[in-house]
Amino acid sequence: MDCIANRGSDGPAGPIPRRLGLVLCLSAVGACARPASTRAPEIVLEESLSLPLPESVQIRGAIRLPDRTFYWTQGGAWMLWDGGGKAELRCDGRPLKLLGAGRTAEGISALDTSRTAAILVDESATCTTVPIRAGLLDSTVGAAPAPGGWNLLRQRAWSLKLIRLAPEGSDQMLVDLPLPLPLLDSVARSWLYLSSVGGNVVVGTHRPPFQWVRLDDQGRVSVNSVWKKPAFAATGGTEPNWHGLPPLDLGKGYLQVLVDLASDRRLLRILDQSGNEIRSRELVGAIAFIASDPESASAVAVRVLDATELVVYRWRWTTSQSEGVPDARSP
Amino acid sequence: MRAHLRMFFVLAVLSAGYAGTAGATHCWRCISAACVRVSDQLHPSYVSCVDMGSYCTLGSPCEPTLTAIDAAGILHKAVMAHPVTNRAVGRWFATGASWRTDCGGNVLGRSMRVADASRLRREFAQIRV
Numbered sequence: 480m481d482c483i484a485n486r487g488s489d490g491p492a493g494p495i496p497r498r499l500g501l502v503l504c505l506s507a508v509g510a511c512a513r514p515a516s517t518r519a520p521e522i523v524l525e526e527s528l529s530l531p532l533p534e535s536v537q538i539r540g541a542i543r544l545p546d547r548t549f550y551w552t553q554g555g556a557w558m559l560w561d562g563g564g565k566a567e568l569r570c571d572g573r574p575l576k577l578l579g580a581g582r583t584a585e586g587i588s589a590l591d592t593s594r595t596a597a598i599l600v601d602e603s604a605t606c607t608t609v610p611i612r613a614g615l616l617d618s619t620v621g622a623a624p625a626p627g628g629w630n631l632l633r634q635r636a637w638s639l640k641l642i643r644l645a646p647e648g649s650d651q652m653l654v655d656l657p658l659p660l661p662l663l664d665s666v667a668r669s670w671l672y673l674s675s676v677g678g679n680v681v682v683g684t685h686r687p688p689f690q691w692v693r694l695d696d697q698g699r700v701s702v703n704s705v706w707k708k709p710a711f712a713a714t715g716g717t718e719p720n721w722h723g724l725p726p727l728d729l730g731k732g733y734l735q736v737l738v739d740l741a742s743d744r745r746l747l748r749i750l751d752q753s754g755n756e757i758r759s760r761e762l763v764g765a766i767a768f769i770a771s772d773p774e775s776a777s778a779v780a781v782r783v784l785d786a787t788e789l790v791v792y793r794w795r796w797t798t799s800q801s802e803g804v805p806d807a808r809s810p
Numbered sequence: 811m812r813a814h815l816r817m818f819f820v821l822a823v824l825s826a827g828y829a830g831t832a833g834a835t836h837c838w839r840c841i842s843a844a845c846v847r848v849s850d851q852l853h854p855s856y857v858s859c860v861d862m863g864s865y866c867t868l869g870s871p872c873e874p875t876l877t878a879i880d881a882a883g884i885l886h887k888a889v890m891a892h893p894v895t896n897r898a899v900g901r902w903f904a905t906g907a908s909w910r911t912d913c914g915g916n917v918l919g920r921s922m923r924v925a926d927a928s929r930l931r932r933e934f935a936q937i938r939v
Contacts, residue, residue: 521938521939522938522939523937523938524936524937524938524939525935525936526934526935526936535886536880537878537880537884537886538880538881538882539880539881540881541881685879722879722883724881724882724883734939736883738882738883740879740883740885745883747937748939749939758939759939760937760938762934762937764930764933764934765884766934767882767883767884769882780882781880781881781882781884782931782934783882783884784922784926784927784930784931785922785923785924785926786927790934792937
């Protein structure tokens with residue numbers, strides 16, 4: 480808004496419009512004076528490379544590392560290097576059947592249901608296996624690594640618990656973590672997911688209102704994000720057909736993709752560090768971001784067009800005034 | 811009159827039941843008498859063929875436990891399961907969706923024309939949000 484243009488001139492408009500112009504200008508002075516840096520930053524995702532995936536692959540999860548992508552399906556786990564090359568990860572010659580996996584300082588940590596074990600795969604693809612108490616994973620619907628152990632989301636007939644599993648040698652220590660009540664309603668129960676962001680556990684629901692919470696090490700809610708209906712309604716979406724994916728870490732915010740199960744429509748949401756939506760964009764095309772690495776500012780998407788691809792994107796933040804110029808705060 | 815009504819009711823239930831049992835050996839066919847709108851809390855725009863008298867027609871929420879959605883939000887399978895027996899009782903489909911499924915509810919043929927794919931590939935080379 481240009482405040483100078485609103486200043487009254489002695490033209491034909493007369494004194495009342497002049498006063499009105501002054502009021503408008505004063506009321507908008509906040510907007511006029513607001514520096515560009517406080518505007519919601521825009522994120523630009525640029526395709527870096529595309530790697531083919533098998534037709535109709537059903538990806539269960541993925542981890543992005545600076546130079547490669549690890550993903551797993553119902554039948555195994557694979558590593559795809561950015562420079563080319565693909566290898567199936569096997570331990571003791573057997574494929575991995577993963578319930579969850581995450582990146583740790585030592586390598587990739589994964590929970591394998593076929594072995595009932597936690598597996599650490601290091602840089603040289605050597606597996607270190609730590610057995611887990613038999614039956615513990617049977618009723619576990621989600622798993623995400625935590626510092627020194629795992630967070631498990633366990634479901635029994637009428638209960639749902641988030642527990643901390645901390646392997647100490649062959650012993651296990653279980654700690655109950657409180658789960659926020661809104662996520663415990665019966666409808667959402669079968670639509671919950673567990674993921675991890677920056678070493679913290681994230682629990683959320685795939686169903687509207689796509690709520691997710693980030694818990695700190697003590698199980699306290701540090702971020703609580705709930706979708707605001709009006710923003711979504713603007714896209715003309717039919718809410719119940721939409722499916723929310725877990726938020727991805729962008730370093731200074733989050734990227735969450737909402738998927739229309741009945742079409743190829745996608746809603747990309749950028750959330751600030753408090754979980755509030757600051758930007759969104761609708762796309763028509765089967766694409767979804769499933770993993771990110773803030774350190775290398777890269778994210779992984781699955782794209783289903785005439786073929787199924789795994790696409791690596793590099794991101795940068797910009798402001799609308801510095802079009803195309805990387806924000807100084809970009810990772 | 812009451813006898814006629816009772817007979818009509820019995821025939822309606824039997825015909826709906828036939829539609830249900832037909833699914834055991836053939837693809838589920840959706841006929842108006844057997845199409846019900848399931849829980850408004852879960853997929854209200856989804857309709858499904860279910861056998862009359864099943865749990866789902868009583869207005870209780872039906873949990874699509876056999877629905878397969880991958881980590882990228884791609885729908886691979888859409889089957890409604892009986893919440894007690896976990897037996898598939900109908901094939902789900904989304905109103906307005908372009909997905910075709912086989913008898914087991916597995917989504918078939920998602921790929922698009924090469925020209926459309928090329929356009930989208932160019933569009934998605936850079937995404938600004």
